[in-house]
Amino acid sequence: MEPNRSVAESKRLHQRALDTLPGGVSHNVRYEDPHPIYIERAEGPHVWDADGNKYVDFWMNHLVSVLGHSYPDVVEAVQKQAEQGLHYGAMNKKALRLAERVQDFVPSAERVRFCASGTEATMYAVRLARAHTGNDVILKPTGGWHGGSTDLSAYVNPPLEQPESAGLPSGSVDDLYGFPMNDTDAVQALLEKHDVAGVILEPVLLTGAGGSLDTSFLQFLKDESEERGFELIFDEVVTGFRVSPGSYQARIDIVPDITTLGKVLGGGLPVGALCGRAELFENTRPDTDISPDERVLAGGGTFTANPMTATAGLKTLEVLDNEPVYQHTEQKASRLRDELNAIYEELGIDAVTKGLSSLFLSHFQPESSLNDIRSIKEETNKEALHEFHTRLADRGYYFLPGHTGSISYQTTDEHIDGFIAAAEDVVATMQSKGAL
Ligand SMILES: Cc1ncc(COP(=O)(O)O)c(C=O)c1O
Structure with missing residues (x-):
């Protein structure tokens, strides 16, 4: 129009x-x-x-x-940081403090890795799940948006039979299955049929501003993840710090294995993060003797953990915590x-x-x-x-x-x-x- x-x-x-x-x-x-x-x-x-x-x-x-x-406090902090350098491409105290704040607030965050977008966070999250379980199959809600990575842009089962993009390798299409929200039978059937690495979902349908999910459905996924050993991934790129400092998982008291964050965390500047159980991140460490076939690349990139984003994020979290x-x-x-x-x-x-x-x-x-x-x-x-x-x-x-x-x-x-x-x-x- x-x-x-x-x-x-x-x-x-x-x-x-x-x-x-x-x-x-x-x-x-x-x-x-x-x-x-x-x-x-x-x-x-x-x-x-x-x-x-x-x-x-x-x-x-x-x-x-x-x-x-x-927001004036955020602008002032970012302007001060700009005078001290936009990015060093090196470890810096502000980014460390932001990671510590994530750890303080988000229940699942025993360890944190930054990246530069929500898309990267969800891509690395499913990679961690695959590496840790040795399985390939990922389940996600049919129609759920988790960014445009190759791993998460396809479906193989109805009602959406088409991948979301051309150019996806057949493996990525074969290893991703969709399920209707709140449908425990559908998920149960997929879990019976496949060796599942992880289930990724937004714990509340905020992207489409839809209704919230049954907490009992999320608890069912949590119980199944513990029983069967797959990783439960809450994509809190939208809900993270928006619905409470502890994000949606704190509101419903269900702690996933891995959480992905973005948006609000960067205070207006580009950000992504994945966090979760410490053990899951062991093979991402550069300081231990891990065999090349067990090492997992998760997080990182040139603009990762830059002090401008960290400053905007820290100030935003401070305001969220105090006002x-x-x-x-x-x-x-x-x-x-x-x-x-x-x-x-x-x-x-x-x-x-x-x-x-x-x-x-x-x-x-x-x-x-x-x-x-x-x-x-x-x-x-x-x-x-x-x-x-x-x-x-x-x-x-x-x-x-x-x-x-x-x-x-x-x-x-x-x-x-x-x-x-x-x-x-x-x-x-x-x-x-x-x-x-
Ligand atoms: C639930 C969810 N996950 C992941 C993403 C991807 O984040 P980004 O756009 O920062 O790559 C989005 C983006 O809207 C999202 O809504």
Whole structure:
């Protein structure tokens, strides 16, 4: 849908980008029809686009900026660090302190390894699981997103029979199986049939702002992992430090073997980390005599544990630990979800806003209860969601169209009031035009 505000400069920049970047983007999720909006500046709860439009931002940097943009304490710390060097490519105290904070907060974190993205963290996590068990097969929820690594981008079983990308070696396709969330029978059958190295999943469906999983299902996976000896991997790239300092595992008191982290941990700068039982990381050590066929490469890379990211991460964790960030964001998001759902009910619109903690997403014309990643992705009216977000952008509320929204520590009740009024107006318009 064409925006109804002036976005001529974004359009011009996109036309220019088409000659250089395939499709005009470097990350496909940032593409939007008819063209992406170019953002020039971000501060607090706001972003400004290349045409000077100002928005209350709910995308918040891929759900990273839980404190809001350019949180003053974080900016000040990062500026000071920049004067002392951007990166040394060597061990440094700040990165060590960040690893220690992860260890303090996250129950499964006996040992920590940094990398530069969530994608790398999940890739290394499944490698650790394979190396430790000697098995190849990895199970993941059908439709679950864990980054774009070769190991995690394919399915072999219905309902999604296609790999997510061409160019994957057949081995990676053969060794990855999907299961429906909360379906213990399906998982049990896969565990009976294969020698499984690990099960990786987000312990709560926040990426699609869906419902939370049954804790009993997660406990079943934990029990099975102990009985059968596979590694249980919680992908907390989104939930890590967003739902509590101990992440989601602390909330439900289930400790996985391996946890992957990213996003919030880097305080706005690139980060990934994997952590877990100390024993699992023994063969990653460079200081012991491990035979080459047992050594595991997990973590690392040029920009790993750089002091800029570590500084932003440390300051962010400090604020999360000392200020009522979770209380603030959860109370506002809960109000927003409730008020949106009340509007849908009042207008007789078939839609539901889901989410947990500070995240939310409206699903239009859902065909099921959406407690499953595949159904969240496939069984809703995506065109309506896209139109909803585009029309909201015309009224000054920014989402990456089709994607989850997030409340930050700098989002106020006034922002929510304005957003609710705009959303009511938008859905009423869409209803009157027959789009809902
Ligand atoms: C659950 C989950 N795991 C892993 C990733 C990959 O992280 P990154 O984009 O930092 O590579 C994402 C990214 O959105 C994610 O949502």
